[in-house]
Amino acid sequence: MSPSAGRRPTSHDVARRAGVSQPTVSRALRDDPNVSDETRRLVREAAAELGYILSQRGRSLSTRLTGQIGVVVSDLANPFYLEVLDTVHDALARDELRMLVLTPDEDDDAFMARLLDGSLDGAILTTTFLTSQLPAELARRGFPFVLLNREIDELEGDTCVVDSVAGARLAASELLRLGHREIGALFGPMTTSTGRDREIGFRRELLEHGITLEAARWRRGAFDFAYGHQGALELLESAPTAIFAANDVVAIGAYNAIRSRAIAMPDDLTLIGFDDISLAAWNVFELTTVRQDIGAMVQRSTKMLLERIGRRDGVPLPPRRVVLDPTLVARRTHGPPPAG
Amino acid sequence: MSPSAGRRPTSHDVARRAGVSQPTVSRALRDDPNVSDETRRLVREAAAELGYILSQRGRSLSTRLTGQIGVVVSDLANPFYLEVLDTVHDALARDELRMLVLTPDEDDDAFMARLLDGSLDGAILTTTFLTSQLPAELARRGFPFVLLNREIDELEGDTCVVDSVAGARLAASELLRLGHREIGALFGPMTTSTGRDREIGFRRELLEHGITLEAARWRRGAFDFAYGHQGALELLESAPTAIFAANDVVAIGAYNAIRSRAIAMPDDLTLIGFDDISLAAWNVFELTTVRQDIGAMVQRSTKMLLERIGRRDGVPLPPRRVVLDPTLVARRTHGPPPAG
DNA sequence: CTGAAAGCGCTTACAG
DNA sequence: CTGAAAGCGCTTACAG
Numbered sequence: 001m002s003p004s005a006g007r008r009p010t011s012h013d014v015a016r017r018a019g020v021s022q023p024t025v026s027r028a029l030r031d032d033p034n035v036s037d038e039t040r041r042l043v044r045e046a047a048a049e050l051g052y053i054l055s056q057r058g059r060s061l062s063t064r065l066t067g068q069i070g071v072v073v074s075d076l077a078n079p080f081y082l083e084v085l086d087t088v089h090d091a092l093a094r095d096e097l098r099m100l101v102l103t104p105d106e107d108d109d110a111f112m113a114r115l116l117d118g119s120l121d122g123a124i125l126t127t128t129f130l131t132s133q134l135p136a137e138l139a140r141r142g143f144p145f146v147l148l149n150r151e152i153d154e155l156e157g158d159t160c161v162v163d164s165v166a167g168a169r170l171a172a173s174e175l176l177r178l179g180h181r182e183i184g185a186l187f188g189p190m191t192t193s194t195g196r197d198r199e200i201g202f203r204r205e206l207l208e209h210g211i212t213l214e215a216a217r218w219r220r221g222a223f224d225f226a227y228g229h230q231g232a233l234e235l236l237e238s239a240p241t242a243i244f245a246a247n248d249v250v251a252i253g254a255y256n257a258i259r260s261r262a263i264a265m266p267d268d269l270t271l272i273g274f275d276d277i278s279l280a281a282w283n284v285f286e287l288t289t290v291r292q293d294i295g296a297m298v299q300r301s302t303k304m305l306l307e308r309i310g311r312r313d314g315v316p317l318p319p320r321r322v323v324l325d326p327t328l329v330a331r332r333t334h335g336p337p338p339a340g
Numbered sequence: 341m342s343p344s345a346g347r348r349p350t351s352h353d354v355a356r357r358a359g360v361s362q363p364t365v366s367r368a369l370r371d372d373p374n375v376s377d378e379t380r381r382l383v384r385e386a387a388a389e390l391g392y393i394l395s396q397r398g399r400s401l402s403t404r405l406t407g408q409i410g411v412v413v414s415d416l417a418n419p420f421y422l423e424v425l426d427t428v429h430d431a432l433a434r435d436e437l438r439m440l441v442l443t444p445d446e447d448d449d450a451f452m453a454r455l456l457d458g459s460l461d462g463a464i465l466t467t468t469f470l471t472s473q474l475p476a477e478l479a480r481r482g483f484p485f486v487l488l489n490r491e492i493d494e495l496e497g498d499t500c501v502v503d504s505v506a507g508a509r510l511a512a513s514e515l516l517r518l519g520h521r522e523i524g525a526l527f528g529p530m531t532t533s534t535g536r537d538r539e540i541g542f543r544r545e546l547l548e549h550g551i552t553l554e555a556a557r558w559r560r561g562a563f564d565f566a567y568g569h570q571g572a573l574e575l576l577e578s579a580p581t582a583i584f585a586a587n588d589v590v591a592i593g594a595y596n597a598i599r600s601r602a603i604a605m606p607d608d609l610t611l612i613g614f615d616d617i618s619l620a621a622w623n624v625f626e627l628t629t630v631r632q633d634i635g636a637m638v639q640r641s642t643k644m645l646l647e648r649i650g651r652r653d654g655v656p657l658p659p660r661r662v663v664l665d666p667t668l669v670a671r672r673t674h675g676p677p678p679a680g
Numbered sequence: 681c682t683g684a685a686a687g688c689g690c691t692t693a694c695a696g
Numbered sequence: 697c698t699g700a701a702a703g704c705g706c707t708t709a710c711a712g
Contacts, residue, residue, distance in 0.1 A: 008456075010689055021699045026691060034697055055458040057406065058689025061397045061704045068440070068459070076426040077618070079419065086416040089441060098459070099441050100408070101429060116348075118395040118705085119408070119438070225622075256623040278417070282565075283596040284624055350705055361683045366707060374681060398705025401688045458689085 009050040010058075018046035029054065060118075069305070070100045070115060070123035078223065078249055080277050084126055084148070087298040095306065097121075108134060116143060122309045124148050124301060129191045142316070144308040148301045149292070151193040151321075158308065160301040160322040162292040164194050167326030168201030168244070171272045171290050174328055175242045176209050178336045180270060184217040184240035186231040186250050195223070198246050198274060214238065221250070228253020236261060241337035242270035248277045248289055255285055255333070266335030276329050286332035296324055349390040350398075358386035369394065400458075409645070410440045410455060410463035418563065418589055420617050424466055424488070427638040435646065437461075448474060456483060462649045464488050464641060469531045482656070484648040488641045489632070491533040491661070498648060500641040500662040502632040504534050507666030508541030508584070511612045511630050514668055515582045516549050518676045520610065524557040524580035526571040526590050535563070538586050538614060554578065561590070568593020576601060581677035582610035588617045588629055595625055595673070606675030616669050626672035636664055 011029075015022040020039060028035045028043035035043075046052075060066040071088055073081045089099045100120065104127075105111040112134065115123055122144035128135060130152060138145050139157045146158040175183055185202060188195030199220075206212065216238040221227035228245060232254035235243060245251035251273030255265070263269050273280060276291035300322045311317055351369075355362040360379060368375045368383035375383075386392075400406040411428055413421045429439045440460065444467075445451040452474065455463055462484035468475060470492060478485050479497045486498040515523055525542060528535030539560075546552065556578040561567035568585060572594035575583060585591035591613030595605070603609050606628075613620060616631035640662045651657055 012689080022689090023691075023700085024698060026689095027698085030691090036697060039697080053453050053456050053458075055689050057397075057401045057404070057458040058704095059691075061401045061689075061706085062691040064397070064704070066397065066459075076429060077422070079422065082416070082419065082422040085425075085441070089416060089443060093443065098454075101425070101439050101441055103429060103433065113393050114438075116393050118393075118397040119406070252622075260623045282592075283600045352705080362705090363684085363707075364682060366705095367682085370707090376681060379681080395705050398688095399707075401690085401705075402707040404688070 008055075009052045010055065011052070013050055014043060014047045014052050017050060018042045064118075065121055066119055067096065068098045068100050068120050069302075070102045070120040072102050072104060072115075072123055072125045072127065074104050074127040075223070076101070076103065079279060080223075080247065080249060080275055081126065083277060083294050084298065087294055088124060088302065091298050091302045095302075104134075108132075112137060116141065122146075122305050124305060126150065127192075128152065130193055130196065131191065139319075142312070144305060144312055146301045146305040146308070148297060149194065156319050158301075158304040158317075158320045158322075160297050160304065160324070161193070162297065162324045162326050164197035164326075165201035165204070167274060167290040167292070168198040169205040170326060170328045171244050171274070172202045172205035174272065174330075174334065175244065175270065176206070176211075178242075178270065178334065180242040180337050181211060182217075182239065182241045182337070183211065183213065184235040184238070184243040185213060185219075186228060186235070186243065186245045186254060187218060187220045188223050188246035188250070190220060192223075195220070195246060202244055223247050223249055225249055225253040225256075228255075229257045232257040233261075236263070240269070242272070242334075245271065245273045248273040248275040248280050248287065251287055251289065252279060252285060255287065265333045268338055270335055270337070271333040280329075281331070288331045288334040289329050291327045291329045293324060300324070348395075349392045350395065351392070353390055354383060354386045354392050357390060358382045404458075405461055406459055407436065408438045408440050408460050409642075410442045410460040412442045412444060412455075412463055412465045412467065414444050414467040415563070416441070416443065419619060420563075420587065420589060420615055421466065423617060423634050424638065427634055428464060428642065431638050431642045435642075444474075448472075452477060456481065462486075462645050464645060466490065467532075468492065470533055470536065471531065479659075482652070484645060484652055486641045486645045486648070488637060489534065496659050498641075498644040498657075498660045498662075500637050500644065500664070501533070502637065502664045502666050504537035504666075505541035505544070507614060507630040507632070508538040509545040510666060510668045511584050511614070512542045512545035514612065514670075514674065515584070515610065516546070516551075518582075518610065518674065520582040520677050521551060522557075522579065522581045522677070523551065523553065524575040524578070524583040525553055525559075526568060526575070526583065526585045526594060527558060527560045528563050528586035528590070530560060532563075535560070535586060542584055563587050563589055565589055565593040565596075568595075569597045572597040573601075576603070580609070582612070582674075585611065585613045588613040588615040588620050588627065591627055591629065592619060592625060595627065605673045608678055610675055610677070611673040620669075621671070628671045628674040629669050631667045631669045633664060640664070 011025040012022050015025045025043050028040045092099050126148045128150045135157050151159045151161055187199040190196050217240050219231045228250035245254050273287050273289035276289045280287040280289050351365040352362050355365045365383050368380045432439050466488045468490045475497050491499045491501055527539040530536050557580050559571045568590035585594050613627050613629035616629045620627040620629050
């Protein structure tokens with residue numbers, strides 16, 4: 001009567017022990033209202049005695065749902081994505097969903113297969129390139145997903161971003177207000193919406209005040225520490241009075257380079273980043289930056305995703321685009337340009 | 341003949357299209373040698389035409405394997421674990437395994453159920469407490485797991501750690517060599533093997549040279565930035581000439597506090613951390629620290645785990661314990677005590 | 681080399 | 697309220 005040693009008990013074992021049928025066990029443990037209190041009690045008791053744990057493998061084959069959400073991140077060494085993962089994990093856990101972390105394959109088709117192999121109910125895409133065909137293909141196949149912090153033009157899918165153009169304008173207008181005219185910029189990759197839009201916003205705000213960036217005073221590069229470090233060293237050659245970095249990781253790379261040259265911030269040089277990752281607030285940095293509310297972005301994104309998963313067999317929801325407002329966080333790396 | 345619109349094709353659809361049986365499709369796509377080249381070609385063709393993707397849900401119910409490994413981390417905001425996750429992810433990806441990130445529940449039984457519900461082939465436990473009953477219980481149930489960077493006394497399971505006692509002695513002996521006698525320490529939690537063993541090693545090395553820590557000069561606390569910051573401020577009251585921090589996150593918290601007091605490192609104060617996370621090497625810090633080779637730890641851990649998973653239905657492997665050697669990374673926060 | 685049958689462990693109509 | 701039957705989509709002996 002008891003399950004053979006070494007084998008995990010199944011609902012059949014519980015059924016036998018409780019003297020009911022296997023489907024009744026399934027119903028009782030899911031608190032199906034169509035089960036008498038007495039039966040429910042009996043089943044729960046038997047399950048507890050056997051140490052029964054419901055098999056997600058069996059369940060998911062039947063329900064076509066795994067309770068697993070993929071989070072696609074290409075840059076796992078980036079502290080920004082650590083904060084994203086941390087926040088996403090907690091948001092999913094609240095709905096008893098589990099987080100699977102995926103890195104894109106070199107081969108788009110292989111990666112697509114990993115997303116569509118039935119182990120995921122949906123996915124959160126965080127590092128998508130503007131030219132990626134993947135989201136459109138996922139949408140075509142009806143796979144639930146949401147783009148977080150990145151967008152793709154004319155995509156038929158859900159997106160949640162902070163307004164990068166507006167955020168970069170905020171930074172530029174602060175520099176102008178302080179009186180900076182010799183301005184430098186470390187822009188991000190044009191292959192990403194964040195890189196592109198922050199550059200667009202920054203340049204536009206300057207242009208509306210009659211300022212264009214000198215060639216020696218701007219660069220484009222990856223969203224990483226090394227680019228910020230190297231880029232800043234290059235920009236310093238042309239002695240700008242302020243530098244805007246496309247994100248905080250780049251800004252902190254720049255910060256390190258600037259410090260290594262014994263240049264004082266903000267007295268000799270102003271530095272403004274973007275994101276407001278937790279490092280930015282540390283006293284060694286006290287980085288002035290444009291804040292993206294990661295918590296809000298994650299909440300809105302997961303909400304949209306879960307709604308879409310809920311409708312997956314019904315009438316599909318229209319694509320939605322949520323745009324959140326950035327704010328300027330004034331810390332201690334910005335100030336007026338040095339006199340003279 | 342073609343699958344109805346909106347439904348994903350299954351191996352049955354492929355079989356019908358290729359004119360073979362469903363099991364033959366299964367064999368052909370798995371490159372079973374018992375399939376003729378012609379049949380294999382036919383099946384592959386049909387699969388490609390239909391855009392067939394093998395369902396992991398069906399597969400895993402049958403094979404009792406999901407290809408998913410759980411990584412248990414309680415402190416997802418900690419940069420050390422970002423590096424662990426990044427490294428684990430890549431190590432698993434090499435074996436086509438996927439990484440599920442889990443945070444322990446408040447309730448041990450509930451968490452156990454999440455590990456044992458059949459969605460994982462095994463787990464890597466990274467933040468286990470010394471008193472946790474979980475690993476012993478997992479071992480008892482034959483669930484494959486490995487402890488990474490933490491140990492539990494007399495555990496019947498696999499473990500991979502860096503020798504914390506030896507590492508802390510390395511730090512202490514460097515301080516002594518430099519001539520420090522007024523020594524402070526920010527130890528980690530006694531509830532963890534890393535916290536406990538680094539404290540043991542550090543104290544032991546000092547003791548063997550006739551030095552004990554004054555009560556005002558040491559603290560115990562969590563492995564986080566805030567403790568490092570606050571703890572350092574407290575230690576500074578008693579003017580030590582050197583501070584050892586139980587890990588780099590604590591050390592960097594301390595660094596920030598020390599800098600906020602305008603105390604120069606290493607001229608006025610020496611600071612040594614533990615771990616060698618990537619932040620430690622940044623020029624703003626240049627933190628001298630005891631290096632743990634995360635890459636090696638992850639390689640050895642995953643190797644042991646995969647071997648154990650491979651044996652899961654056969655003769656179980658004996659528990660193994662791999663201990664790696666720490667090394668001192670000399671950067672720019674250590675030096676002799678200030679004269680006078 | 682290939683197919684028919686059984687089974688992995690659940691859930692979900694369908695009867696009663 | 698409960699059970700018998702079918703099915704989710706694979707893999708794996710077992711025949712032939």
